[in-house]
Amino acid sequence: MTPPTGQIAVPRGGDVPATPKVRFTSNVIASMAVVTDFICLLLAVPISLFVYDLLVGDLFDASIHSTAAIIAAVNFFLIRLSRDAYSSPMARGGEAHQGGVLDYMIASILVVATIWQLGMLDMFSRGVILAYIASVLMLLYLGTFVLRGAIALLVRAGYIGQRIVxxxxxxxxxxxxxxxxxxxxxxxxxxxxxxxxxKTRLGEGAMRVPFLGGLDAVVDLARRGEVDQVLIALPKITQERLDEILADLAEVAIDICLIPRESVELTTQYEMKFIGTVPILALWQRPIRDWHGILKAAEDRGLALIGIALLSPLLIGTALAIRLTSPGPILFKQRRFGFNNVEIEVLKFRSMYVDRGDATGAARTTRNDDRVTSVGRIIRRLSIDELPQLFNVLRGDMSIVGPRPHATHMKVGDAYYFDAVKGYAARHRVKPGITGLAQVRGLRGEIDTIERARQRVEYDRYYIDNWSLALDFRIILETVFKVIWDKDAY
Structure with missing residues (x-):
């Protein structure tokens, strides 16, 4: 799923604002983002001191605390620069800049850990440290909105802008x-x-934006100061034609860029990378790798252990209820697709009568399904039947959060999922989860149309491409509310 997107401004004839004497391109925004973060770190000093004096008021060594704050700030900016966070701080609505809160948490943890390892923790005031870190995190979070607002004002006034043909x-x-x-x-x-x-161009009515004419019109606009950049979108352009365009535009001071063929014909998920010094376009990448993979595994195992410990009374009670109310095993085991499309055995509390169950998953469960037991209706409604999958997580077959594993013979309409939905197999690039983004976005329960199946796969693929610990915990929190109020589960 692609998140909601804003619309690019398209000036109409005569609507182009007057250009101020001082005008900047988008390159200045990166500097503004750096300055915003720096101001946040500075403002946190008086705010934290005020809070500390108001709540505690004890004396402390200001010099040693200042040194620690400076080291944390250096760590913070090094982390931001290493992640290239300032290259496009406004891309996709400013999402790239919002990582500053997490980056400072990492920077401060490194400093505190170093102080502790050196045996110097007793020299510091815990209250001052907590007050300063909390102040910085709050200001960095608010700073993203302030930066966006300031940029919006400057754009409307014409001081910042990138006008493209x-x-x-x-x-x-x-x-x-x-x-x-x-x-x-x-x-x-x-x-x-x-x-x-x-001359073979399409009519003007076919375009979402005005048709300007040929290169002469572009040159005239550039001379009047009404265009900053030309994007050449000709996938099959020859070197000879490119040289002609560059020669015609050489007399005016504008940026000239070429959109790669891969951008407009293949995929939007490519990324420029290097093998040594050789540039390559990565069209498809393995998700949740390296340190992210370790973090994800630690999250899964830790939450699974905590969940089993806290929910053990519920697990035992459910097992007894199933055993006492209907004959058959307590657990239901089903083959489903897992990581890399490899089949795994998923555990669930049995919610159907043994002689009416379907281990293949070919028959969908419907509302008021007569195959479901009385206890089964309750545990399915509250998703208690999924809890044994915590042991799948411990075993390494599943994650707490991820695309839900589908039965090997699961259908939507009259077709199997992998035949009915284009790109379906891409959801198997990560381990399946007990809960997922699609489930908390209203696609829990029966998926009886191809359109809903496509939506579910789109959410799954968006989750894979945009994974973060913060997204996982948000989904877990939303799952709790969905379990209580969602009426689509049965």
Whole structure:
């Protein structure tokens, strides 16, 4: 699933704002993001001191605390720079800049851990440390909104902006380029129009933005200071044609960039990488790797152990209720698709009569299904039947959060999932989960149409491409509320 996107501004004829004497391109936004973070670290000093004096008021060594704060700040900026967090702080609605809170938490933990290892912790005031860290985290979080607001004001006043002309009037390619820019939700970006000197261009009515004409029109706009950049969107362009375009635009001071063919014809998920010094386009990447994989595994095992310990009375009580109310085993075992599309054996509390169950998953469970026992209706409604999957997590077959594992013969309509939904197999690039993003977005329970199946897969793929610990914990919290109020489970 792609999150909601804003619309790129498209100036109409005569609507282009007057250009101020001092005007910056989008490059200045990275500097603004750095300055915003620096101001947050400075403002945290008086705020934390005020809070500490109000609540505690004890004396402390200011110099040694200042040194620790400076070291934490250096760590913070090194972490931000190593993650290239300032390269596009406004991309996708500012999501890239919001990682500052987590980055400072890591930086402060490193400093506190070092102080503890050196045996110097007694020299510091715990109250001052907590007050300062809390102040920084609060200011960094609020700072993202302040930065966005300031940029919006400067954009409206015309002091910051990136006015773009897309060169290439082929409808499909132009629409694809516009969509790629829309997804980034860049507040400073405006599309002046589309240009192309070819006589085979489509009619103006077919375009989402105005058709400007050929390169002469682009040059005239640049001379009047109404365009900053030309994006050449011609996937099959030859070197000779590219040289001609560059020669025609060489007389004006604008940026000229080429959108790679892969961007407009293959996928939006590519990323520029290097093998040594050789540039490559990574079209598909293994998700949740390296340290993220270790964090995810630690999260899964830790939460599974805690869950089993806390829920043991419920697990035992459910097992007894199943044993006493209907003949058959307590647990139901079913083959489902797991990581890398390898089949795994998923555990559930048995909620159906033994002689009416379906181990293959070919028959969907419907509302008021007569195969479900009286106890089964309760535990399915509250998702208690899924709790034995905590042992699947401990065994390494599953995660706490991830795409739900589907039975090997599960169908939607008259077709198997992997035949009915394009890109379905991509959801198996991570371990399946007990709960997932699709389940907390209203796609829990019976999936009886191909459209709902597609939506579920889109949510799964969005989760895989945008995984974070924060997203996992948010899904877990939303799952608790869904279990209580959701009426789509049966």
């Amino acid at each position: 897309i060169y290439g009037a082929d409808e499909d390619v132009s629409q694809r380029a516009l969509t790629l820019l829309d997804v980034e939700r860049l507040p400073y970006l405006s599309i002046v129009g589309v240009a192309d000197g070819r």
